[in-house]
Structures are given as structure tokens and as C-alpha cells.
Amino acid sequence: MVFNSITFLIFFAIVLLLHNLPLPWGIKKTNLLIASYIFYAAWNPPFVILLWITTLVDWFVARAISNAQSKSRKRMLLLISVAGNLGLLGYFKYGSFILESFVATLNYFGINYHPAAPSIILPIGISFYTFVTLSYTIDVYRNEVPPCKSFLDFCLLVTFFPHLVAGPILRASDFLPQCVTPKVANSQQLGWGFFLMVFGLFEKVVLADGLVAPVADKLFQAASELGFWQAWVGTFAFAAQIYLDFDGYSITAIGAAMCLGFVFPDNFRFPYGAIGFSDFWRRWHISLSTWLRDYLYISLGGNRKGVSRTYVNLMLTMLIGGLWHGAAWRFVVWGGLHGLYLVTEHWLQGIVSATTFMKYNFVRIQMALLTFLLVCITWVFFRADHLSDAWQMVSAMLTFGTPAKSFADYNVDKGEIRSVLLVVLTLLVMHWKLRDSSLEQAVGKTPIWAKSMLLAGLLWFIVTVQGDNRAFIYFQF
Amino acid sequence: MPSYTSSSNERIPVTRWGKVWIFAVLLFVVMLFAWEGFWRWQGFRRIPAPRDANQWALMRKDASRQGKKAIVLIGSSRVLTDIDVEAFAETTGVKPIQLGLSASSPLPILQNLAQDESFDGTVICDFHEVYIYASNPSNPEQVKASPDEFLKAYEERSFLENWLPTKLELESRNLLKETFVFQMKELSLSNVIRQAVRGRLPEKPEDPNTRVKNGRAIGSEVFEDSEIERLKKYFADVTIDFIRKGAMSPEKFPRLVEEVEQAVGKIQGRGGKVVLVCLPMSGRLLEINEQYFPKKQYWDVLAANTSAQTIHFTEHQSLAGYICDDDSHLDKNKAVTFTKSLVEILYDNYKNKQAEDKTK
Numbered sequence: 001m002v003f004n005s006i007t008f009l010i011f012f013a014i015v016l017l018l019h020n021l022p023l024p025w026g027i028k029k030t031n032l033l034i035a036s037y038i039f040y041a042a043w044n045p046p047f048v049i050l051l052w053i054t055t056l057v058d059w060f061v062a063r064a065i066s067n068a069q070s071k072s073r074k075r076m077l078l079l080i081s082v083a084g085n086l087g088l089l090g091y092f093k094y095g096s097f098i099l100e101s102f103v104a105t106l107n108y109f110g111i112n113y114h115p116a117a118p119s120i121i122l123p124i125g126i127s128f129y130t131f132v133t134l135s136y137t138i139d140v141y142r143n144e145v146p147p148c149k150s151f152l153d154f155c156l157l158v159t160f161f162p163h164l165v166a167g168p169i170l171r172a173s174d175f176l177p178q179c180v181t182p183k184v185a186n187s188q189q190l191g192w193g194f195f196l197m198v199f200g201l202f203e204k205v206v207l208a209d210g211l212v213a214p215v216a217d218k219l220f221q222a223a224s225e226l227g228f229w230q231a232w233v234g235t236f237a238f239a240a241q242i243y244l245d246f247d248g249y250s251i252t253a254i255g256a257a258m259c260l261g262f263v264f265p266d267n268f269r270f271p272y273g274a275i276g277f278s279d280f281w282r283r284w285h286i287s288l289s290t291w292l293r294d295y296l297y298i299s300l301g302g303n304r305k306g307v308s309r310t311y312v313n314l315m316l317t318m319l320i321g322g323l324w325h326g327a328a329w330r331f332v333v334w335g336g337l338h339g340l341y342l343v344t345e346h347w348l349q350g351i352v353s354a355t356t357f358m359k360y361n362f363v364r365i366q367m368a369l370l371t372f373l374l375v376c377i378t379w380v381f382f383r384a385d386h387l388s389d390a391w392q393m394v395s396a397m398l399t400f401g402t403p404a405k406s407f408a409d410y411n412v413d414k415g416e417i418r419s420v421l422l423v424v425l426t427l428l429v430m431h432w433k434l435r436d437s438s439l440e441q442a443v444g445k446t447p448i449w450a451k452s453m454l455l456a457g458l459l460w461f462i463v464t465v466q467g468d469n470r471a472f473i474y475f476q477f
Numbered sequence: 478m479p480s481y482t483s484s485s486n487e488r489i490p491v492t493r494w495g496k497v498w499i500f501a502v503l504l505f506v507v508m509l510f511a512w513e514g515f516w517r518w519q520g521f522r523r524i525p526a527p528r529d530a531n532q533w534a535l536m537r538k539d540a541s542r543q544g545k546k547a548i549v550l551i552g553s554s555r556v557l558t559d560i561d562v563e564a565f566a567e568t569t570g571v572k573p574i575q576l577g578l579s580a581s582s583p584l585p586i587l588q589n590l591a592q593d594e595s596f597d598g599t600v601i602c603d604f605h606e607v608y609i610y611a612s613n614p615s616n617p618e619q620v621k622a623s624p625d626e627f628l629k630a631y632e633e634r635s636f637l638e639n640w641l642p643t644k645l646e647l648e649s650r651n652l653l654k655e656t657f658v659f660q661m662k663e664l665s666l667s668n669v670i671r672q673a674v675r676g677r678l679p680e681k682p683e684d685p686n687t688r689v690k691n692g693r694a695i696g697s698e699v700f701e702d703s704e705i706e707r708l709k710k711y712f713a714d715v716t717i718d719f720i721r722k723g724a725m726s727p728e729k730f731p732r733l734v735e736e737v738e739q740a741v742g743k744i745q746g747r748g749g750k751v752v753l754v755c756l757p758m759s760g761r762l763l764e765i766n767e768q769y770f771p772k773k774q775y776w777d778v779l780a781a782n783t784s785a786q787t788i789h790f791t792e793h794q795s796l797a798g799y800i801c802d803d804d805s806h807l808d809k810n811k812a813v814t815f816t817k818s819l820v821e822i823l824y825d826n827y828k829n830k831q832a833e834d835k836t837k
Contacts (some may be wrong), residue, residue: 006649191494210666415671444490448497455501460508464659465666 001042003197003252004205011039012256015161019260025182029152032160032260039161040125047123050088055158057084058133059151062140066147074141081137085130092123097327125165127324129158131291136172138295145172153179160262162253166246168267168287175262183261195443195455196255202458204248210465211419212237212244216383218410223380223389227403230410231396235376237420238383240427243272246285251439269438272375273431275358275367277341280375283435292321310346315339325382330390334381341374368432512659521658521681530630532651533576537631540574541595545748548573549590551583552603555756558806560601564816569824577603581624584736587751589628591740597749601823604753604779708803713761716769730775734782741785751785752823757796757815762804786826793822 001008015035019028041048061081068074090098099115106113136157139145148154157175185193219226219234226234250267257264267287274280281289297317303310315336322335357363377394384390395401407417434442443451540549548571550556556577566572576586583602590596654660662668663679672679741751755776758766770776772789780787790796795818802808807815 187494188489188491191492191498192489194498195494206666214667413671415674416667418674419667419670438488440488440490444492448492449500451492451497452500452504455497456504456508459501459505460512461666463509464512 001039003249003256004201004209007042011035012259016259020184026152028182029156029179033152033156036156036159036161036164040159040164043124044121047121050092050123050126051129051159054085054088054129054133055155057081058137058158059148059154062137062147065137065141078137078141082134085134089126089130092121092126094323094327101329128167128169129164131169131288132158132163132171135169135291135295139172145176148172148176150179160257162256162260162262163264166249166253167285168250168253168265169291170264170287174265178262185259185261189258189261192440193255193258195451196258197252198255198455198458198462199439200248200250200252200255201462202248203244203251206458206461206465207423208241208244208248212240212423215412215416215420216241218412220383220385220389220393222405222410223384224392225404226393226396226401228396228400230403230407230412231380231393231401232376233407233412233417233420234393235380235383235397236424239272239372239376239379240420240423242379242382243268243427244423266438270431270435272372272427273368273433273435274371275364276371277338277345277374280371281338281342288321288324292317292324296320307350311343314342314346318342328387330381330384330387333387333390334378337378337381341378365432368435369428372428513657516658516664519678519681521661521664523655523658523661530627533578533627534631536574537576537589537627540576540590540598541593543574543598544595545597546571547596547598549598549600550575550577550603551586551590551600552577552754552756553581553583553605554579555605555806556583556601556603558808559603559756559812559815560819561809561812561816564813565820568817568820573601578624578627583624584740585624585628587737587740589631591743594747596744597747599750599752600744601752601754602785604755604776705803708805709761712803712805713765716762716765730778731782734779737779737785738783741783745784753779753783753785753787754819755787755789755791757790757799757801757807758805759799759801760804762801786823788819788822788826793818795821 001011015032018031018035021028023031037048037051040051058081061077061084065074065077068077103113103115136145136148136154140147148157153176156179157170157172160170160175163170216234216237219230220238223231223234247268254264254266265287267285269283269286271280271283274283297313300313300316301309302313305313316339318335318339319332320335322331322333322338325331325334358367377397380393380397381387381390384393407413446454540547548565548569550560550562550573554577557575557579560573560575562573562575577583578586583604587600587602590600658664663681668679737753744751772791776787776789780789788796790799796815799807799811799815
């Protein structure tokens with residue numbers, strides 16, 4: 001079930017109604033849990049069993065860790081959880097990829113090996129809920145979170161439908177305390193929650209699907225033969241699409257949770273206004289970047305073991321972060337590039353003091369633009385169908401590649417190009433203007449009549465635009 | 478910058494949200510009707526949209542769900558135009574499920590029904606030579622004979638898609654599309670912007686219900702004489718082009734018959750029925766068909782080697798003599814009488830079969 005469907009609207013209306021009935025809190029939480037399983041089962045019911053397995057394993061393992069007396073036993077139990085979670089993720093998400101890479105390596109050395117192609121369906125949202133359960137067990141192991149006392153609350157942490165399939169990746173410490181006392185949204189939360197849902201859907205349905213995605217699709221289909229301008233327009237279109245698609249999902253999820261009285265963490269903070277890559281990763285997919293920081297980068301030693309080790313840790317974290325997005329080498333390259341950017345940035349910070357330059361707004365804008373352009377290059381690897389296509393496209397972008405065909409040959413007209421450039425320019429300006437602020441602050445400063453007009457406009461666009469009703473990009477991860 | 482774990486509750490813009498929402502919804506309704514009114518004032522009128530793969534998939538699911546009483550129509554555009562579903566329902570009391578797809582071979586759909594153990598209804602299959610032989614077309618650009626997209630939508634539908642919510646989703650979307658002019662693809666936001674950049678409004682599509690006063694209605698469209706002539710030529714050209722590519726020959730034909738019979742056998746083996754029907758053709762198209770696919774070498778061979786009931790329009794007085802305006806399809810009025818005659822034949826055959834079974 002996707003947020004941008006009438007089915008979801010009906011589903012959400014029923015859930016909201018049930019949640020606002022005068023029922024005991026335990027019953028309301030059970031209703032939310034059942035609704036969440038229905039939400040997930042709408043895609044493929046048997047995969048609910050996977051959710052149960054993950055939930056049960058981490059529930060029992062975390063309790064056992066908490067009760068274990070010795071450090072070694074705690075560590076062994078943690079290993080069981082990590083192996084269980086990553087084993088599931090590895091099989092469903094990376095099984096085919098590992099086999100394909102293995103076969104390609106054998107073939108490269110002249111060994112003729114052609115096993116039957118495995119038919120593995122990727123369970124939707126597995127990367128997200130696996131990280132939720134894993135973080136809970138690690139937090140219990142580190143004594144940062146006490147083991148959850150209510151199985152119902154823990155199930156809800158893993159399964160609560162607004163975050164289930166594409167995040168934000170929740171932490172036990174954020175969510176479980178909210179399950180203790182009854183939660184029903186007050187009028188402020190309802191008003192703002194619905195506003196966020198409309199805003200998120202506008203980003204997804206109107207801007208991402210309606211304006212930029214068709215251009216990105218058409219140009220990336222011909223990624224290997226594009227010229228300089230075509231490659232950049234295609235990349236800009238995708239840069240806008242992935243932000244608007246994923247931010248749209250996250251904001252809708254946060255809004256839906258808020259309408260039910262729950263608070264979710266933010267997932268984006270105007271990332272295209274970032275100056276540098278550390279700043280970018282503090283603003284982009286925040287729930288993942290902080291997860292990787294807290295459970296991978298710091299576990300590897302972070303910056304505590306010297307400069308060289310810090311660089312290695314950064315690279316490893318970003319490479320694994322890349323692979324988390326998908327089982328393909330192009331995601332590894334995407335992560336590797338971001339790792340390289342971060343390492344270079346750290347290295348430069350070590351030899352050049354940027355504070356004198358950075359006080360000039362002009363320099364800061366230039367740096368933000370450079371960051372955006374370098375991030376755009378990484379998006380090519382993220383979006384292209386094949387690694388070879390991505391290399392050719394990046395090559396055209398960096399070497400003023402001559403186009404083989406015109407935009408019109410790819411069925412992209414001037415109006416579409418202008419739409420893409422307008423959307424990207426608006427995003428850049430807005431992200432720059434609001435980089436030290438928040439959506440809440442921006443809306444808070446707006447007069448009531450302007451809020452009403454904005455909402456009416458957003459609703460009007462959502463109803464009148466005719467997109468392709470695409471699924472959210474991050475569902476595939 | 479606020480930490481990501483900061484409570485969003487503390488950052489909710491405090492305002493009179495009730496007031497904001499009431500004004501917003503009122504304004505939205507006014508804007509929506511103003512937008513609709515503007516396009517209607519510009520002369521835009523609703524034209525029925527072609528059905529999509531998801532709608533087809535739901536109807537396909539109905540075929541399985543209805544079990545023995547299901548009557549399913551499969552075939553290409555001829556089954557869509559020549560068999561009038563309402564007339565069929567009026568005569569038999571059963572509304573057939575129309576799974577026909579324009580310019581498409583019914584063979585993959587017949588095979589799909591055969592594979593479906595839950596399907597044991599009746600299939601009426603339009604055996605259109607050009608498309609039935611084009612299940613594996615040598616030139617898919619020329620002959621879009623594969624209903625893959627539709628079968629894929631059926632195979633890949635999710636669990637809930639068999640349920641009410643998805644029907645509701647499709648029905649609501651259809652209702653929107655059928656009610657509001659601004660839902661026409663010509664008035665999509667991207668097209669309106671594209672045209673506005675050029676300083677003009679989107680072009681109105683021609684309305685088939687009003688553009689020709691004395692045209693001929695075939696299926697859901699109305700054609701004027703010059704278009705009819707072009708269609709005749711088009712159908713003749715497609716057929717000849719396809720034949721030239723050698724997609725079918727008397728040597729290859731038995732293999733096809735075998736494939737058809739396998740599917741028929743499976744359906745009839747579990748109590749279902751299959752009727753293969755050759756629907757009327759006229760003029761040049763009929764000549765071409767007879768020249769390249771002589772009835773004796775093709776249809777008669779098929780009829781002799783299949784356990785399905787076969788009905789060829791030339792073999793029945795009540796079905797023969799129909800003139801197709803574009804050589805390939807019957808117009809709306811003829812389709813009604815043709816359907817009633819076809820039902821009579823089906824009913825007679827059914828009675829004869831029952832009598833035969835009793836004698837045995």
C-alpha cells in the first residue's frame with residue numbers, strides 16, 4: 001500500500017477513526033499493530049512472517065542479553081542477533097548479487113560455471129526494519145536502552161506502518177517511551193500532521209512524479225549515448241526526483257504518525273543547501289546516516305584511532321552504506337564516491353583553515369554549489385541501469401561530451417527541460433535560504449491566510465496533476 | 478541546526494489549524510471547480526479513456542472467481558466490436574467478462590486461463606488469423622500482438638488487489654477520470670505548462686461523438702467515410718505485411734493447433750468450455766485472408782483437430798452476410814443482431830450436446 005493511493009486514504013481514515021474511539025490504550029496499540037500488518041500484507045502476505053521472525057529474534061535476544069551475567073555471553077547473543085538480521089538481509093537482498101558476482105569472477109578466470117538463476121523476491125522495507133531491530137539489540141547490549149517490557153510496544157516499534165517500508169529508521173529510545181502513555185493527537189498535532197501529509201504528497205505526486213521523473217527516466221534510458229547538456233539535465237532531474245520522492249515519503253510518514261499522536265525524527269534538513277559532505281550527511285537521510293555513524297563508524301573506532309584509521313573507517317562506512325541501498329556494484333561506487341569526498345574533506349580540513357574564507361556568503365554559496373554538483377555526479381551511479389552506462393554518462397558530464405542525438409530524439413521537449421531546471425533552481429534557493437531553519441519555522445512565520453492558500457494550492461496540484469502513480473524509490477531498498 | 482532526535486512536537490507551528498484547514502478546503506473546492514469550468518468553457522469534453530492493465534487484471538480475476546458460470550470473451554478488436562456485451566447479457570442472463578484486447582493475440586490469454594486451476598467457465602475466443610498467428614511476432618512494432626503487459630498486471634497484482642480497497646481505488650480513479658475534464662491527458666499539468674510556455678492552450682482532442690454527424694460507429698468510436706477507407710487499407714496492409722514475414726504457413730500450422738488444443742484440453746478437462754469463433758470480415762481483407770489463409774487449409778484443419786466448439790461466420794446463415802464497414806469490424810447496430818444470432822447458435826449447440834450426452 002503506498003501513501004499516494006486512494007486505498008491508503010481509506011485505510012488511514014479507518015485507522016484514525018479507531019484510534020480516536022474511547023478505547024483502552026492497549027486496545028488502541030493492538031489496533032495500530034494489526035493495521036500495520038495489513039499495511040504490509042497488502043503487498044505480499046507471506047512476508048509478514050519475516051517481520052515476525054525479526055521481531056521475535058530480537059525481542060528474545062535483547063532480553064537474554066539483559067539477563068546475561070558475563071560479557072562473553074552478551075557478546076555471543078549479540079552475534080546471534082547480528083547474524084540473524086544480516087543473514088535474512090543477506091539472503092533476500094544480496095543472494096542473487098553474491099551469486100552473480102561469484103559467477104562473474106569464475107568466468108573471468110575462464111571457469112565455465114552457470115548455475116540456475118535464483119528466484120528471490122526482495123521483501124519490501126527489509127533494510128529498514130532490520131536496522132530498527134538491530135539498533136535496539138545493540139542499544140540493549142551497550143546498556144543505552146533497557147530491554148522493552150511490553151512485547152506489544154516492541155512489535156509496534158518494528159512494524160508501525162508509517163515508518164515500516166521506507167523509514168525514518170526509528171530508535172527504541174525515541175519510540176518506546178511514546179508507547180507508555182496514551183497518545184491521541186491534539187488539534188495542533190492533527191492540523192500540522194495533515195499539513196505535512198499534504199506537503200509530502202505534493203513533493204512526491206506533483207514535483208517528483210509529475211515534473212522531473214519523466215525527464216530523468218527518458219534520459220537515463222539512453223545514459224550511454226548522452227551529450228554534456230543532456231547528461232547534466234538528466235542528472236539534475238534525478239537529483240530533484242530522489243530528494244522530492246524520499247523527502248515526500250518521509251514527511252508524509254512523519255505527518256501520518258503525528259496525526260496518531262506519535263513523533264518521528266526528521267529525515268531531511270534541506271540537504272542541497274549543504275556546505276561540504278559532512279554537512280550533507282547531517283542533512284540527507286538523517287536516520288540512516290546517524291545509524292551508520294552510531295552502529296558502524298563508531299564501532300569501527302570512529303576517529304579515535306588516528307587519522308589514517310579514521311579515513312579507512314569513513315570509506316568502509318560509506319561503502320557499506322552504499323551497499324545497503326541495493327545489491328549492485330553501482331551502489332558500492334556511489335557509497336565509495338561519498339566516502340572519497342568525506343575523506344578528502346577531512347584531509348583538507350587538516351591542512352587548510354576554512355574559517356577565514358567561509359565567513360563570506362559568496363564563498364559559502366560557491367561551496368554549496370560545488371557540493372551539490374559533486375553529489376549530482378554520485379546520483380548518476382545511483383540511477384543508471386548499469387555501471388558501464390554510469391561511467392559513460394559521467395564521462396560526458398566531465399568532458400563536454402558531444403551528443404549523438406538531440407533532446408527531441410529522446411522525446412524531451414523544451415518545456416520539460418525548463419520545468420526540471422526551475423524545480424532544481426527552486427530547490428537550491430529554498431534549501432540555501434532555509435539551511436539554518438526548518439519547515440516548521442518557515443510555516444510558523446506564515447500568516448494564517450497564506451497557510452490556507454498554500455494548502456489549497458498544494459491540494460489542487462495533487463488532484464489536477466496526472467502522474468504515473470509510481471511507487472516510492474526507496475521501497476526497493 | 479536542531480538535532481534529528483529533537484521532538485517535533487516542540488516545533489509544531491502554533492496556529493489556529495482548524496481555521497487554516499476550513500479556508501484551505503473551501504478555497505481548494507473553488508479552485509477545482511474554476512479549473513474544471515475553465516476547460517469546459519474552452520470546449521473540452523470528456524472522452525472515455527481506454528482501459529488499463531490494472532482494470533483488465535481485475536476482470537481477469539473475476540473470471541476465476543465466477544467459476545462455472547463465467548463466460549469470458551477473448552480476442553482482438555473484433556471481439557470488442559462484434560460481440561455486444563449488453564445484448565449478450567439480455568439474451569442469456571449472464572454478462573460476459575470482456576477480456577478482449579485490441580491488436581492482440583488471444584492465445585497467451587487462453588493459455589493463462591488454461592493454467593488457472595480455479596477457472597472452469599466458458600471461453601469464447603475470437604480466432605482472428607492475423608493475431609492468433611502473431612503470438613510470437615517477428616515484428617512486434619508492426620503487430621502488437623502480445624498482451625504481456627496485461628497478463629503481467631494480473632500475475633503481479635498484490636494480495637489486497639483482489640479485495641475491495643483496490644476495486645475502490647480503480648473505481649474512484651475511473652470516476653474522477655469520467656467526471657472531470659481536467660483529468661484528460663491533454664490537460665495534465667506537465668502538458669498545460671509545456672503549452673503555456675509556448676503561449677498557447679493544449680489542443681482539444683477530437684470528440685468522436687460530435688465530430689462526425691453521419692459517421693459510422695464502430696466500437697466506441699465514430700468514423701467518417703475517408704477514415705473508413707484509410708482503415709480498410711491499413712488492415713489490408715498489416716495483414717499482407719505480416720503474411721510476407723512468413724510468420725505462419727500450412728507447415729507450421731499443426732504446431733499452433735496443438736498449442737491451442739493443449740489449452741482447450743486443460744479447460745475442458747476440468748469442466749469448462751471453449752468456443753473458437755471466426756468473426757466476420759468483408760471486402761479486400763476477406764479476399765486476402767482467403768488467399769493466404771484458405772479456410773480449408775487453416776480453419777477446417779483447426780476445427781477437425783480441436784475438442785473445442787467451432788463457429789465460422791460463413792458456416793451459419795444467420796452469421797453470414799454481414800458487411801464490415803472497415804472490412805474488419807461490425808458497427809454497433811450490426812453487433813447487436815450478430816450477438817443475438819451467435820447466442821442462438823451457442824444455445825442450439827449446447828442443447829444438441831446435451832442430447833448427445835443423454836443418448837450416450
